[in-house]
Amino acid sequence: MKRHLATVLLSASTLILPATLWAADPAAGAAGWTKEYPQADGSAPRSCVTCHGRDLTQPGRQANTGKVIEPMAPSVNPQRLTDSAKIEKWLTRNCRWTLGRECTANEKADFIAYIKTQ
Amino acid sequence: MNPFPLKSVLTLLLTGALAMGTAHLAFADDDDDDDDDERGREKSSLFESRQALAPAVNATYSQECGSCHMAYPPGLLPPQAWAQIMTPEALANHYGDDASLSEELRTEISTFLGANAANVMLQMVPSGASNAGAASSLPRITESVDFKREHDEIPARLVTGNPEVGSFSQCNACHRKAAEGNYDERWIDIPGHGPWKD
Incomplete structure (x- = not known):
């Protein structure tokens, strides 16, 4: 019985812990969106705005190739945030390119939470 | 009186014919070699051939790579x-x-x-x-000898200085059928300039 209780507690904590880690904060995501990161190779500082712009309901422009990036806001582009593999891929690439490292689970959750509000 | 007896003439003609035959064979060989070289050259120069590249389509490639360029x-x-x-x-x-x-x-x-x-x-x-x-x-397509030769007469203002083009990497900005592998001159339309004739 005691062992059973321990199992239950352990399971509960494993469920709750990630939930607290993933307590996504749209405001933090918004702040992260415009935060500029200096680049080690001497190129201009980058932020999400560099390619996506400040207004997520507007299209962006890939900084290197100039290709148009469809708006990130689900309110005008319902396709956004519907494909988890796509979200993971772009967060990985874009965090590396912009921040110079991969984003933490927290940071990613914040970005997603912010995009959802747009 | 006749300085060229018939026999001599015949011999000459025959020898000549043979010589020409041999020569022709030799030339024929050369021709073959030339053809091979020609084919080789065509193969090594994508841009010279001016033929549409074989259309090759892969949905994953278009999706993954085509989302940025x-x-x-x-x-x-x-x-x-x-x-x-x-x-x-x-x-x-x-x-x-x-x-x-x-x-x-x-x-x-x-x-x-x-x-x-x-x-x-x-x-x-x-x-x-x-x-x-x-x-x-x-490797860069734009750094290849073939690419350079094909584009050496294009002034920079039409490409790097052209906000609608920006770089030579944007094939499809001017080659309207580039994505289909068709770089034929007749489909060139440089934004703000128009067609380009070599």
């Missing part, structure tokens, strides 16, 4: 070049961008590119000075 026809680079571009390390620094792919996607796209690559050796212009940085070691 035109999905360049695989026939524009030889297999070794695509292989260099498609290593995980190279993708993480893809001409200044991070283009990392999952292993599954990377394998699929690499296979597609390798199978449809150009059957040629790529001759690169030996300067590389224009591309500083770690990504400079990656």
Whole structure:
């Protein structure tokens, strides 16, 4: 019985812990969106705005190739945030390119939470 | 009286004919060699042939690579070049961008590119000075001898100085059928300038 209780507690904590880690904060995501990161190779500082712009309901422009990036806001582009593999891929690439490292689970959750509000 | 007896004339004619025959054979051989060379040259010069590249389509390639830039026809680079571009390390620094792919996607796209690559050796212009940085070691279509020769008369103002073009990497900004592998001159339309005749 005691062992059973321990199992239950352990399971509960494993469920709750990630939930607290993933307590996504749209405001933090918004702040992260415009935060500029200096680049080690001497190129201009980058932020999400560099390619996506400040207004997520507007299209962006890939900084290197100039290709148009469809708006990130689900309110005008319902396709956004519907494909988890796509979200993971772009967060990985874009965090590396912009921040110079991969984003933490927290940071990613914040970005997603912010995009959802747009 | 006759300085050329009939027999001598016949011998001469026959010898001549034989000689010409041999010569013809020799020339024929040369012709064959020339043909081979010609074919070889055509093969080694994608841009000279002016033929549309074999249309090669792969939905994953178009989706993954085409989300940032035109999905360049695989026939524009030889297999070794695509292989260099498609290593995980190279993708993480893809001409200044991070283009990392999952292993599954990377394998699929690499296979597609390798199978449809150009059957040629790529001759690169030996300067590389224009591309500083770690990504400079990656092959560039725009740095190939063939590409340079085809574009050497295009003034910079029409490309790098043209906000609607920006760079020679944007094939489809001027080559209206580039994505289909058709670089024929008749489909050139330089934004703000119009058609281009060589």
